[in-house]
Amino acid sequence: MFLPKLRARVAHESGGYLLETNELGFRSASEVKIEKQQVLVFGDSFTAGDGVSNGKRWSDTLAREFDRAEFHNFALPGSGTDQQYLIWRKFARDRQSDLIVIAVLVENIRRIMSAWRPASNEEGQTVFRAKPYFELKDGLLVRGHDPVPIESVTASELGEASVDLGGRFPTLRRMLNRLEVKDLVQSLTGYQPVPDYDHPDTPGWQLMRAILVKWLGEIRTIHDCAVAVVPLPLYQHVEGTADPKAYQARFSELGADLNVHILDPLPALQGYSQLERRGFRFERDVHLTQAGHAAVAEALAPRIRDLLECAS
Amino acid sequence: MSYVLGVSAFYHDSAAAIVSTDDGEIIAAAQEERFSRKKHDPRFPAGAINYCLEEAFIEPESIDAVVFYDNSALTIDRVVRNFMSVAPRGRDGFVTAIRSVLGDKLELPELLSQTLGADRPFWFVDHHLSHASSAFYPAPFEDAAILTIDGVGEHATLSIGHGTGRKIEMLKEINYPHSLGLLYSAVTAYCGFKVNSGEYKLMGLAPYGEPVYAQTIEDHLIDIRPDGSFRLNMDYFAYPEGAEMTGSRFHELFGGPPRAQESRIRIRDMDLAASIQAVTEKVVLRLAKHAREITGSRNLVMAGGVALNCVANGHLHRTGLFDGIWVQPAAGDAGGALGAALYAAHTAFDALRPVGDRDRQKGSYLGPRFTPAEVESLVDRLGLVAEHIPDSAARAMRIAGEIAEGKVVGRLAGRMEYGPRALGARSILGDPRDTKMQSRMNLSIKYRESFRPFAPAIMHDRVAEVFEHEDESPYMLMVAPVRAERRLPFGWEDFRRGGADMLDAVNRPRSDVPAVTHVDYSARLQTVHPEDNPEFYKLLDAFEKLTGCPLLINTSFNVRGEPIVMTPEDAIRCFFRTEMDILVLEEHILFKDAQPKQEDDDEWRSEFELD
Numbered sequence: 001m002f003l004p005k006l007r008a009r010v011a012h013e014s015g016g017y018l019l020e021t022n023e024l025g026f027r028s029a030s031e032v033k034i035e036k037q038q039v040l041v042f043g044d045s046f047t048a049g050d051g052v053s054n055g056k057r058w059s060d061t062l063a064r065e066f067d068r069a070e071f072h073n074f075a076l077p078g079s080g081t082d083q084q085y086l087i088w089r090k091f092a093r094d095r096q097s098d099l100i101v102i103a104v105l106v107e108n109i110r111r112i113m114s115a116w117r118p119a120s121n122e123e124g125q126t127v128f129r130a131k132p133y134f135e136l137k138d139g140l141l142v143r144g145h146d147p148v149p150i151e152s153v154t155a156s157e158l159g160e161a162s163v164d165l166g167g168r169f170p171t172l173r174r175m176l177n178r179l180e181v182k183d184l185v186q187s188l189t190g191y192q193p194v195p196d197y198d199h200p201d202t203p204g205w206q207l208m209r210a211i212l213v214k215w216l217g218e219i220r221t222i223h224d225c226a227v228a229v230v231p232l233p234l235y236q237h238v239e240g241t242a243d244p245k246a247y248q249a250r251f252s253e254l255g256a257d258l259n260v261h262i263l264d265p266l267p268a269l270q271g272y273s274q275l276e277r278r279g280f281r282f283e284r285d286v287h288l289t290q291a292g293h294a295a296v297a298e299a300l301a302p303r304i305r306d307l308l309e310c311a312s
Numbered sequence: 313m314s315y316v317l318g319v320s321a322f323y324h325d326s327a328a329a330i331v332s333t334d335d336g337e338i339i340a341a342a343q344e345e346r347f348s349r350k351k352h353d354p355r356f357p358a359g360a361i362n363y364c365l366e367e368a369f370i371e372p373e374s375i376d377a378v379v380f381y382d383n384s385a386l387t388i389d390r391v392v393r394n395f396m397s398v399a400p401r402g403r404d405g406f407v408t409a410i411r412s413v414l415g416d417k418l419e420l421p422e423l424l425s426q427t428l429g430a431d432r433p434f435w436f437v438d439h440h441l442s443h444a445s446s447a448f449y450p451a452p453f454e455d456a457a458i459l460t461i462d463g464v465g466e467h468a469t470l471s472i473g474h475g476t477g478r479k480i481e482m483l484k485e486i487n488y489p490h491s492l493g494l495l496y497s498a499v500t501a502y503c504g505f506k507v508n509s510g511e512y513k514l515m516g517l518a519p520y521g522e523p524v525y526a527q528t529i530e531d532h533l534i535d536i537r538p539d540g541s542f543r544l545n546m547d548y549f550a551y552p553e554g555a556e557m558t559g560s561r562f563h564e565l566f567g568g569p570p571r572a573q574e575s576r577i578r579i580r581d582m583d584l585a586a587s588i589q590a591v592t593e594k595v596v597l598r599l600a601k602h603a604r605e606i607t608g609s610r611n612l613v614m615a616g617g618v619a620l621n622c623v624a625n626g627h628l629h630r631t632g633l634f635d636g637i638w639v640q641p642a643a644g645d646a647g648g649a650l651g652a653a654l655y656a657a658h659t660a661f662d663a664l665r666p667v668g669d670r671d672r673q674k675g676s677y678l679g680p681r682f683t684p685a686e687v688e689s690l691v692d693r694l695g696l697v698a699e700h701i702p703d704s705a706a707r708a709m710r711i712a713g714e715i716a717e718g719k720v721v722g723r724l725a726g727r728m729e730y731g732p733r734a735l736g737a738r739s740i741l742g743d744p745r746d747t748k749m750q751s752r753m754n755l756s757i758k759y760r761e762s763f764r765p766f767a768p769a770i771m772h773d774r775v776a777e778v779f780e781h782e783d784e785s786p787y788m789l790m791v792a793p794v795r796a797e798r799r800l801p802f803g804w805e806d807f808r809r810g811g812a813d814m815l816d817a818v819n820r821p822r823s824d825v826p827a828v829t830h831v832d833y834s835a836r837l838q839t840v841h842p843e844d845n846p847e848f849y850k851l852l853d854a855f856e857k858l859t860g861c862p863l864l865i866n867t868s869f870n871v872r873g874e875p876i877v878m879t880p881e882d883a884i885r886c887f888f889r890t891e892m893d894i895l896v897l898e899e900h901i902l903f904k905d906a907q908p909k910q911e912d913d914d915e916w917r918s919e920f921e922l923d
Contacts, residue, residue, distance in 0.1 A: 003685050009366035015429015016362050018369060053371065122694070 001025040001076065013282055014289070018053035024091055027054050028073040037069040037308055038096050042084040043103030044111075045077035046232050051287040058288070059101075061297035062304055069308055075103070080111030080164075081208060082134050085215045097223055098311040099304070101263075102215070103230040106237070106247045109196045109204045112211060114164035115144055119152065127152040128163060134211060136203075141210050187241040193234055197247035205250055216258055226307045228261040229254070230300065235281045238269050261307065268299030314374055315339065316661065317364060317432075318653025319424070320381040320442075320645050322416045324352045324508050327646035328360035329678075329730075330368050331653045333376055333661035336449060338654075340367035341678040341730040343646045346878040351923060352508060353875075356416070356423045357649075363680055365428070372430035379656045381648030382439035384417045386466030390488055398553050405554025435660075437652040439465025440616070441473075441482060443640075446651030447615035448475035449658055449665060450672040451638035455611060457603035461596070462616035462644070463493035463508075470616075472599065474607040478658040478665050483606060489552050490544045492595055493618050495534060498549055499588040501557040503581040504571030508617075509923040512732075515623055516764050518589040519832035520817075521582030525566065526590045532565055534591065540598030574922070577763070593624045600628055610635040615651070619643040619789075620732065622836050626791035629783070641676040641787035642731035650730070675844030676787055677737055679728030682880055684899040690880050691900060696907055698900040704847055705854075711896055712854035715743050715864065719893040720757055722869050724883045725847055729876070733788045734868035735838060736769055736848035738876045738883075740892065742827065742865040744768055749827035749865060751818050756891040760872040762818055765836065768828035770863035771852045772839040778825065778863060785837040786844060788866075794823045794833045802831070827865050838866055873920035 006021040022030040027048050032038070041047060041059045049057035054073075063071035072095075074087055081104050088100075111117075116128040130149040134141045176182035196204025212229065219227055231251045236242035244266055255262035269277065272295065280292030288296065318329040321344075329341035340363060345351050347359025365372065391413060395406040425431050437445070443460035458473035458480065469491035472484040497507045500514045536542045548565065550556040563569050571581055600612055612634040619625070620643045629637055640647050657663040666672075684702070691698045701707040715721055721741045729735045740757060742749050744766075754762045767788050768778075776782045781792035802822045823829040830836075842849040856862040869877045871890060877883045880897045887895040887902070888910045895902040 003683070003689055005683065005685065007366070007369055009362050009369075011358070011362050011427075012429075015372065015425075015427060016365065018366075018371065020369075 047075035265299035402553035442651035445655035447613035461618035521586035525587035769866035774862035
């Protein structure tokens, strides 16, 4: 979580971006106008808007398009779908909502499999901080790290515990990044960044599915509102160096099974030129640029409009 | 709303400032050294620029222009001319200077574009016009004579101008190498202090000496004319050639080589300090008189590094030559960023310039602030113990009570000061009545030379009770005598004769507020007004209620060589490195003896180069 009521400009390769948080510590407006439709958005840094100012994110761009709706962004950088579900439970379960948008960066499938995340301590050393997580035991979700330990641990203390290191082959990735040939190597090797979507029965997808089933189920018991799941692609999928079919198939199955709206922005994003698509991420930072956010918003807008019209 | 961003960089004290083009309101200003933690940092002020946009909370598209505080083409011209005048000597100095001008400055547009994330119109303002603008536009005068004095800008080392409304007219200047600032710096270097930081120490040393060399200086080094203009005898100086400030003739004139840095300070150094101070005051007074004559104005505003000479400012104030005197608190090159921005806002964008009873500098509290939530989060993360007192009156009384019991308090509260002086927002505070406090704070907390005096911060409405001064001095830029009836007889002659050491002399009581009374009974005043800093005023008021004393010792929150702290993290680090007793971080109070044991941390000695 961010500190509440924060106003900062974060230095970034783009120059910098303006970050403003509400009293809960989310990059979102505090205001709730009763007469407006309420849209609650959940996700990670691709939805929270790392790299761009609040007003330039896809959720804010949509908010400007639909002036009868108020968008509240509950996204948290570095979080997985498991934590986003807990955020909904803690901060938003009792809020009025006409539409709930769950944005799943497809890479989140790796985050939900981990119980620890790397972080830097005061001395700049890498340590590992606990995160809440779930395990599937006999088909049931069981919460781990409850409560979440506050103390961080070192790599040696961590042992065999599951850690999300931000992607596959972290050492090789760092080396390729340093040589500035990562994109080329990934393209030549047909690198698939998220193999957990390859089959419906992989542990990763089973867990992701279970979390979303539980989340959707709880929403439906409390609210009579529309729910949309937005699988946000990685840049490799947008730029055509990785095959998205597996994750698209999994989310498509999920939509049919649970009767939930799957809003896939990828086909629209693939309609842009290669040069434009490269411009959807920064030169070094893989997060969405302002152009990337605008393109995602444009891709989602028609379906969001339909859902809001139905909700009203 | 649109804005102008001012930038100073690549010489010393880089900074950025942002002002509104509607009415010239100063939104934010800060020096890069506070972000980079490198004192007098001359590098491109990326941190300060980022902060300016953060405070204004704007995208770069809202910036109508970025204005640099000097004209690089003219600076190149001066550097080349200077080299040609001394060639083939001075090659090293030439290479250094030209590399600075042609290297870093050529990259300026690209660095700005990277930091802002957009290309914005980019302009230059002449160096002394930037200083003049920083002095005139925020001042509470519709009309004022302007005096700027520093080491060197492009060519000018001193200028006289006239400001009326939104217009500034530059009337006269003196050009390099004839420079009052560089003369002062030359003596600073000769007395064993660093140029561009030691001048303030030399000024503090002056009251220990006698001006026995003043006539020698006038006879050999500087020819002062009735209008205050002057010429230096360059046979005595080495600065046009590069690294050294003074030449062999200078050393012969004063009887030997320069004092080695950090070596024992001698009577000669003190007398030289007193002498150059006397000469400086004479020049400044003549220049001010001349400025009044040619402008006809009853007000004076000043900027440039020499304007930080608060002893000279106080002297000028006591002459009664002007009805009002206002000195830009960021008088050095850092203030050039603000001046450049203000000049563009008022002249290119026709920003209004409302003039009221009080200045528009906002107490110079123009830097970053931190919320109690941020402090609480940090304190929790570091496992520290803090007392949270949200009520400001109760908090003031609690802190005042501790100070009255002899505790030394580091205080971080509100927006950080712009300029070299700590004015209560990033200050170390103590009881001025304690005779041992000056040496304790110098040696155990600031780790600096024992002779250096401390300044009083006093309730603005009580100043005349303690000092022979009735006006406001909000920026610690005026020196005034302690009232005669509060002084104590002070045996000083044995020290002059070598019969006592400096520490012994410093510890002798000189008044009923000895820790802020210099050996000549002077004090460098900060008057605190509740409109500028209500919290600090409350603290002084609480201390007065407890003790009857309406003032506190106020010194900058840092150790020697360290930039003044900016963030709560900086403050905590400094707190644990020194013998400070209490740390105030906004609404939270940390008592040293209640904290978990910390590892001994002597890192500051290697982390910060001694100034």
